[in-house]
Amino acid sequence: MNPALTQFGNRMSQLTGVRAIMKDIKQTLQANKGQQFINLSPGNPVILPEVEQLWRKYTEELLSGSDYGSVVCRYGDSQGYESLIDAVADDFNRRYGLSLTHQNILITPGSQSIYFYAANAFGGYAKNGQLKQIVLPLSPDYTGYGGVTLIPEALISYKPQLDIDASAHRFKYRPDFSQLEINETTGCVLFSRPCNPTGNVMTEDEVLKIANLAAPYDVPVLIDSAYGPPFPALNFTEMSPVFGQNIVHCMSLSKAGLPGERIGVAIGDEKIIQVLESFQTNMCIHSSRYGQAIATKAIASGALAELSTKVIRPYYQQKFVIVESILDESMPQDLPWFLHRGEGAIFAWLWLENLPITDWELYQVLKKVGVIVVPGSSFFPGLREEWAHKNQCIRISLTATDAEIAEGMRRLAKVVAEIYQKSAVAI
């Protein structure tokens, strides 16, 4: 059977960005069953015992409670399980001094779906035929944004400025406001903070500047806080969520230990939330109510926010310290390697300036020494212009054990040194 696909069918049946590489990684692991790989590719969070126990406890409460039937055996509101909306509103109003009502909150099946709704509700061809762009103000960013629009030409991202500390071998991306265009052709703006893959946290000033550029055009700015506070609080630097009239604060419970239940939360202006809710009703009615019910208990009790700062954040922060210290120890001082400042998320991002081979080739060479990373070029969705930097980076996951990360970094340093050396000899 070979059914004919529409343009949308064609687009949506492609694997985009990192998903295509994940397939290659799976095949590599399957084809080399006897070989021990140090796998530094996963984006899947580690199952931390305290976090698993929290979800187990609230599941038990749900199972023995009187509302089990009404949660699991009935459809609910598209906007989300009422008690969860209450819990989120109370928590945010108390924590951040807001005055959110039910109309400001939407619960979705994972946060990825928020971006799909927004990208297609606000980006793409308008009634008058004008192309409304989905603007990613700082590239690289989350690879999943590459797949959320049905209209690929609507997605546009901007090269960043690089803040380089050469002697420390560190760098940080910053939005390049001299290039960034947000105007009447913009449908929505989207970025992750903290950022997957780089761990960058845009400053509050940068965020406000972007939101202010978008405000005169009534353009929604979606801030993907999948790693942000209050949960999972995977920020290693001080940061607070930024709210505003045209800002949609988007959260995920995935990195707080619940990726299997698919819970995302969008908080924003009532009109924007209504549009996203209708999109959701048409697409899938609502998110899993079982997941929403246990999330309610974890948020309302304060336990999730507490575990986030006491358990989840230190776990990954300490892994980043290992990456940093082993690279500092084993990478040659005279090579132009730069680790992105580790400000959050569950990844480290390494830039190898003037790398003599591509990131994809480096990925293949590393596989040969038993180390799997993710080539960085998958993380520039929407960036059409040529830029050598796109092929000079890799993403290193912080989900492996301490020993694996340390050994992986040592092997990486050796391979990288050899690659630069060979090319120097060849010159």
Ligand SMILES: Cc1ncc(COP(=O)(O)O)c(C=O)c1O
């Ligand atoms: C930055 C970012 N946004 C969104 C998502 C999607 O998360 P969810 O499981 O909530 O759909 C991920 C998943 O890795 C992510 O890294």
